[in-house]
Every structure is written in C-alpha cells, then in structure tokens.
Amino acid sequence: MSRRRSEFPGKIRAAAFERAKGCCEECGVSIRPGNGPEYDHRIPDALGGEPTLDNCAVLCRSCHGAKTAKEDVPRIAKAKRVQRGHINAKPKPTRPIPGSRNHHLKRKVGGGTVPRWKD
Template identity: 60%
Template sequence: MSRREFSNPTKRDAAARANGHCEECGMRLRFGEFHYDHILPCALGGEATLENCQVLCHPCHKHKTSKQDVPQIAKMKRQRDAARGIRRNKQKIKGWQKFDGTPVRASRER
C-alpha cells in the first residue's frame, strides 16, 4: 500500500484549524517545525482527508510514530501473516562472515 500525502487544500485547512499550535500538546509552532500527521496511519486504512489530518510538533509526531503507529502496523502485519499461514523463522543464527570473509560460528552460550 502506497502512502497517500495530504493535498495542499487539506494542509491549509488543517493549519487553520490548529491555529499555530500543536494539536496534541498545544505548543506554539514555528515556521517549518511541524508535521502533518495521519491520525489513522495509511497502512491501517487511513485516508488523506482533513478529518484524518492533524498538525503536530516534531516531538509529538516522533512519539506518536514510534509508540503508536509503528507497533500497530507491525501487529497488523503479524496478524495478516498468521491469517495467511505465514510463520516467522524461529531458527537461530548459527554463524556469519566477517568483512574479510572469514566464517564465525555462534557460541552455544547466548
């Protein structure tokens, strides 16, 4: 699924609604120091509409993305794979190669 960006009119309307403040914490926004965020992420079916758009400061956007969006999307992908019968590889890494090409075996104590 491709990411759907907000149109310029949607961004203008969201910025007017926010009135120069972060819609999460209320911090005053400075020029160029904010993000237009999908309330419901595109990967979870969110549309690029004004109702799904919010203006966030950098810290709030980073927190929402890392603590809410990424875990929800990962869970959705795990559930989708489980429904399709796709399992994660549970086999542990037994060895690898160094950059010079010499093999390294994993120790038994992990």
C-alpha cells in the first residue's frame, strides 16, 4: 500500500528560500523565474523523508533534475527491490531461458530439439 506524497507547506518553503538567500543550495546560481525554485526532499519522500525544514533543499531546475535522476530514482528502486526480496515477492521472469527446464523445447545430446511437454 503506497502513501500519498507529502509536499512542503508554504511556511517551510518560505523559510527554506530565506535560508538559501535566493540561490541554489547545490550549485549557488541565483534562482530566477524559469529555473526554479524547486523544493527537494534531501531524504526522498518514498524512503520516509518528512516534509520538514531540515529535509528541504532549495534547488534550481537543472540541479533538481540531476539529483532526482542520479541519486533518488536508483535509491528508491533499490529499496523496492530489497523489500520485494524480504517478502519473497519477486516477479517471475516473463520468458524462460532457452534450454532451461521451464522452456517448452528440450535439447537433445545429438543437437536436435523436441517438445518438452504437449500443450
């Protein structure tokens, strides 16, 4: 069961922008309309990050996109894979490996193939 994404309230956004002094906290560029500000969870919301001032980062659009793509998405995907492994809910492979026991063809020692079972 997934929970709703928690956005930062207006008071926290205002305090974070004041703390950053109108600049990106990652690269230091001055934030203007068109390149931000974007408010990012330092610990991603999907990994339990709360919408607090300590967890809020003021970023420009390019830094936010880079952080999300290079750090957040892989971390969240790994956490989901680990969780599925712990509860034994890994997805079944969609196609069996040729020659394996699950494949519909069986390889003979002489090099030919025969049906493994009849449909």
